[in-house]
Structure formats: C-alpha cells, structure tokens
Amino acid sequence: MNTPKIFFRLILWEIENSLSLPVLSLIIASAILAVLVQSTSITGFTHNYGDLYSGANTIFLVLTFVTCILFSHSFAGSFGRGDLKRILSYPVKRWQIFISKMLALNLAIFSIYASAYAMNLYINAISLLEPMFYVSLFTIFLQLLFVCAVSVGISMLAKSELISIVVSFMLIFGLDNAINFNNIFTSMGRFRNIFGYFEQLIHPGFHYASHITVTFEQFTGSIVFPLLTAVIVIGIVFVYFTRKMEVD
Amino acid sequence: MEEIVAETSNLVKTFGKIPALNELTMQIPNGISGFVGKNGSGKTTTIGVLLGLIRANKGHATMFGLDCWKNSFEIRQKLGVMHETNAYPGNFSARRFLTHVAKLYGITQIDQTITQLISDVDLVHAQDKPIKTFSAGMFKRIGLAQALIGNPELAILDEPTANIDPLGRITILEKIKEMHIKHGTSFLISTHILSDLEKICNYLIIIDQGKTVDQGNINNLTEKYSANIYKIEVSNPQQFLTALQKIDTINKVWVENNKIFCKVNNPEMFCTEIPKIASELKLQLKGFQQTLGSLEEIYSQTVGEKR
Numbered sequence: 001m002n003t004p005k006i007f008f009r010l011i012l013w014e015i016e017n018s019l020s021l022p023v024l025s026l027i028i029a030s031a032i033l034a035v036l037v038q039s040t041s042i043t044g045f046t047h048n049y050g051d052l053y054s055g056a057n058t059i060f061l062v063l064t065f066v067t068c069i070l071f072s073h074s075f076a077g078s079f080g081r082g083d084l085k086r087i088l089s090y091p092v093k094r095w096q097i098f099i100s101k102m103l104a105l106n107l108a109i110f111s112i113y114a115s116a117y118a119m120n121l122y123i124n125a126i127s128l129l130e131p132m133f134y135v136s137l138f139t140i141f142l143q144l145l146f147v148c149a150v151s152v153g154i155s156m157l158a159k160s161e162l163i164s165i166v167v168s169f170m171l172i173f174g175l176d177n178a179i180n181f182n183n184i185f186t187s188m189g190r191f192r193n194i195f196g197y198f199e200q201l202i203h204p205g206f207h208y209a210s211h212i213t214v215t216f217e218q219f220t221g222s223i224v225f226p227l228l229t230a231v232i233v234i235g236i237v238f239v240y241f242t243r244k245m246e247v248d
Numbered sequence: 249m250e251e252i253v254a255e256t257s258n259l260v261k262t263f264g265k266i267p268a269l270n271e272l273t274m275q276i277p278n279g280i281s282g283f284v285g286k287n288g289s290g291k292t293t294t295i296g297v298l299l300g301l302i303r304a305n306k307g308h309a310t311m312f313g314l315d316c317w318k319n320s321f322e323i324r325q326k327l328g329v330m331h332e333t334n335a336y337p338g339n340f341s342a343r344r345f346l347t348h349v350a351k352l353y354g355i356t357q358i359d360q361t362i363t364q365l366i367s368d369v370d371l372v373h374a375q376d377k378p379i380k381t382f383s384a385g386m387f388k389r390i391g392l393a394q395a396l397i398g399n400p401e402l403a404i405l406d407e408p409t410a411n412i413d414p415l416g417r418i419t420i421l422e423k424i425k426e427m428h429i430k431h432g433t434s435f436l437i438s439t440h441i442l443s444d445l446e447k448i449c450n451y452l453i454i455i456d457q458g459k460t461v462d463q464g465n466i467n468n469l470t471e472k473y474s475a476n477i478y479k480i481e482v483s484n485p486q487q488f489l490t491a492l493q494k495i496d497t498i499n500k501v502w503v504e505n506n507k508i509f510c511k512v513n514n515p516e517m518f519c520t521e522i523p524k525i526a527s528e529l530k531l532q533l534k535g536f537q538q539t540l541g542s543l544e545e546i547y548s549q550t551v552g553e554k555r
Binding site for chain 2: 005006013017020082085091246247248
C-alpha cells in the first residue's frame with residue numbers, strides 16, 4: 001500500500017480516536033468560551049483590531065491546557081493503554097505514526113481555535129481583511145507548536161499521561177508567571193511583541209498592544225524562540241521515536 | 249525437518265537492573281507452537297523482541313530470516329499480532345475498526361474479508377456496536393480477527409483464550425486450527441491454559457526466568473517427561489494401592505477415575521513387580537501401560553521442579 005494512503009488513514013484514525021465526540025465538543029466549547037471571555041473582557045468598546053489583543057491571555061491559557069491534554073493523551077497515553085504497541089504491530093512505519101499524530105492533532109486544534117477566534121471578527125465588527133487578525137492567528141499557531149513540542153517531549157520522558165499533562169502545563173504556566181510579562185519566554189510576551197511590532201508597521205500611531213516600542217530583536221526573538229524550541233524538541237523526539245524507542 | 253519461522257539466540261534483556269531475558273535461545277517452527285512459562289518468566293518480553301518493539305541487550309532474534317529490530321517493518325507485513333491488553337479504539341465499531349486495519353494491510357476485498365472474519369470469530373451480533381461496550385471475551389474475538397486480517401504467515405497470540413467461556417474457547421481454537429490447515433498460517437500462542445495448547449499445538453517452548461527450559465515437538469516432550477509414569481487398571485484399586493505404597497521404586501502414586509498412576513524411578517523392577525503383586529492379591533490386572541503425560545505434567549516437571 002502506498003505511503004500517502006497509509007498516512008491519510010493514520011491521520012483519520014488519530015482524529016477519530018483522539019477527538020471523538022465528547023472530547024471534541026469539550027475542545028470546541030473551551031475555545032468558544034475562551035474567545036467569549038476575551039471579547040467580554042474588553043472595556044473600551046473600541047470595535048477595532050485592538051479587541052484582538054485585549055484579554056488574549058485567556059485564549060493562550062485554555063489553548064495551552066487543551067494542547068497539553070491532547071498531546072499527552074496521544075503520545076504518553078498510548079504507552080499506558082497499549083495503543084502504541086498495537087499500532088506498531090501493523091505494517092506501518094514508525095515515522096508515519098509520529099508524523100500522522102503530530103499533523104492530526106495540530107491541524108485539529110488549530111482549526112478549532114482559529115474558527116473560534118474568528119468569532120472576534122463578528123463580535124467586534126472587525127473586517128476579515130484586517131491583517132492583525134492573521135498576525136494573531138500566526139501567534140496562536142506558534143503557541144500551539146511550542147506547547148505541542150513541550151508536551152510531546154515530556155510525554156516521551158514520562159510515558160505517563162497524567163504526569164505529562166501536569167508537568168508540561170505547569171512548566172509553561174510557571175514560565176508565563178515567573179518571568180517578566182514582556183519577556184519572549186512568556187506566551188503573552190511573545191504575543192505582545194509580535195502583535196505590537198506589526199501594529200507599529202500596519203497601524204502606526206496606535207498602541208493597543210505595545211505601550212512601549214517593540215524592537216526588531218524582541219519581535220524576531222518572539223518568533224525564533226518557540227519555533228527553535230519546537231524544531232529542536234520535535235526533532236529529538238522524532239529521532240528517538242523512530243530509531244531508539246522501546247515499547248514494553 | 250520443519251521450517252523455522254523465527255528464532256532467537258542467546259537473547260539478553262534487562263530493564264534497569266532487573267533481568268527479563270537471560271541467554272534465551274528458542275526456535276519457532278512452521279505449525280502451531282505453544283509458548284508457556286510462569287508470570288514474569290519473560291514471555292511478553294520475548295514477544296516484544298520478536299515484534300521489534302524491544303531491543304535486546306545481547307543476542308539475536310530473527311523472523312523469516314530477517315533481523316527483528318532492524319527489519320521490523322518488513323516482518324510486520326507478514327505478521328499478525330494479538331496483544332494481551334485490550335487496547336482497541338473504544339468509539340469504533342468492530343466493523344469500522346477492522347476496516348481501518350484491513351486498509352493498513354492493503355487488503356483489496358475489504359467488505360468480503362471482514363464479513364467472513366466477523367462471522368468466524370462469532371461477532372456478527374456485535375459488529376456495529378462500539379468496541380467499548382464489549383465484554384472481555386468479545387475483546388479477545390476482535391483481537392483475534394485483527395491479528396488474522398492480513399492473512400499472516402505467522403500470528404503471535406498472547407493469551408488468546410483468557411476470560412472466554414468454554415464454547416468461545418473451542419470456537420477460537422478451531423479457528424486457529426482452520427487457519428493453519430487452510431492457509432498454512434503458523435501460530436505462536438502464549439498462554440497459561442495448557443489444556444488449550446494440548447488440543448492444537450504441535451510444538452512447545454517452555455521458559456522460566458528468561459531462559460528456555462525445554463522445547464520440542466509435543467509428542468517427543470510428552471514421551472520424554474512421562475517415560476516413568478505407568479497406568480494400572482485392576483479390579484480393586486484401593487487394595488492394590490495399599491500394596492503399591494510399600495514398593496521402594498515408586499516415587500509418587502495417585503488415583504484418577506479408578507485408575508492408578510505411578511511415577512517410578514526403576515521401571516524394570518517396577519514392571520516385574522506389578523504382575524506379581526496382582527497375583528498375590530488375587531486381583532485381575534485389566535491394564536498396565538506406560539502413559540504419555542499431559543502438558544501440565546511436562547510443565548510441572550520442567551518449571552515446577554525449580555520451585
């Protein structure tokens with residue numbers, strides 16, 4: 001059987017398995033709630049792109065939590081339940097299993113959160129052509145990649161679903177709260193830097209996101225840090241998963 | 249000489265400081281092989297090594313002439329596996345799950361194959377129910393179906409008849425036998441239910457503490473381990489039993505269904521003594537013969553002796 005067909009099959013399997021009805025409805029509900037909380041937390045009724053920035057920390061918090069749960073369930077949980085052992089007994093290559101899990105979950109979570117986030121456009125009467133909306137989506141994607149990398153990395157170390165959920169969430173949540181808000185190591189710090197930098201370029205004179213000027217270094221650091229972390233961690237886990245991992 | 253499907257040589261595997269396999273050497277020939285040993289004797293670890301899920305610290309494991317770790321993908325194309333754990337996607341129906349698996353094996357006539365398999369493992373009534381609603385026995389049936397779906401050259405079954413009612417066990421054993429006869433599928437069956445193995449196996453591998461204790465054709469093993477057990481049928485077993493207990497050459501004597509069984513250490517002397525005792529007691533000696541022991545007898549002699 002050719003690789004694309006197997007890939008497609010595995011992605012469908014993962015989506016059906018990890019995102020079955022009760023779980024899927026919970027994720028959708030959490031995403032909608034997070035966006036509604038964000039929208040209602042706005043006090044100025046500005047009704048412009050600035051509403052995309054205000055209160056975004058709720059979305060990052062919920063997104064981080066949901067991502068930790070789903071990736072830990074899919075990777076660490078598959079050790080405990082015996083799923084991985086079973087799937088690895090079928091004629092499927094290890095890299096196909098890894099990539100399909102990553103693709104399926106990232107695509108599913110991003111689609112749900114992006115759709116929910118798009119509600120902002122309607123609630124706050126923002127144009128679909130507003131570039132800051134896409135900047136926000138890009139930042140959500142970066143956050144998703146970062147959390148996914150941390151969760152998958154810890155899943156492989158812990159091989160226990162519960163430990164992986166708690167440790168990865170506490171690590172990211174702790175980092176967000178322990179360090180200066182504007183730092184590139186915090187979720188909102190990165191969002192502020194990326195959003196603020198584009199705000200300076202696209203809407204000069206407005207400062208909804210950045211009350212201080214965002215430098216190019218802060219901007220690139222906010223993109224490079226999560227991307228580099230994701231590439232390094234996912235790369236290491238990929239090599240381990242495909243070449244070294246033992247399933248007992 | 250039987251064709252060897254898989255073999256291991258001097259396999260060593262430790263988990264931290266705990267040894268799981270200790271120079272394990274065994275062969276799995278074409279046919280239906282039983283794989284027995286106590287809990288924690290290394291059966292599941294050996295299966296893990298054969299499947300390429302676990303890498304041995306030392307030694308070699310090959311299947312179809314290929315290295316089990318390096319060529320695990322190629323091996324799995326000819327392999328069907330039923331694990332001990334019931335890790336099946338609970339939200340899928342049996343039919344949908346089997347369809348998924350069939351597609352991974354690249355099967356073309358999916359509907360036809362699955363309908364036949366579902367009927368064979370007696371899951372027709374539950375084929376559209378979510379797997380999470382299945383009973384323990386039904387889990388075993390779906391496990392067997394997914395292991396056999398690719399028409400494998402070798403199927404490795406870990407506890408295939410555990411938690412299944414007697415009729416269900418017979419169905420599964422018959423299916424295994426049928427697959428072997430019709431398609432030439434070889435089986436490696438790891439189980440604690442020795443009476444099941446007795447019905448279908450032609451080869452037995454006994455391991456203990458990560459080592460092979462003995463292996464071979466079932467007939468050879470039963471002869472080897474029951475050479476000194478004799479069955480006696482007399483008109484008055486109780487009276488005869490009292491007399492037998494005075495003979496030194498007898499290690500153990502017991503009665504089953506009015507028949508006396510003796511394990512002896514000097515067969516020649518024993519064989520001359522028995523007719524004498526019968527005639528002294530004026531009892532009719534209806535039968536006197538050497539027995540072939542059961543798998544349980546072999547198991548208790550090989551693994552039990554070490555306790």
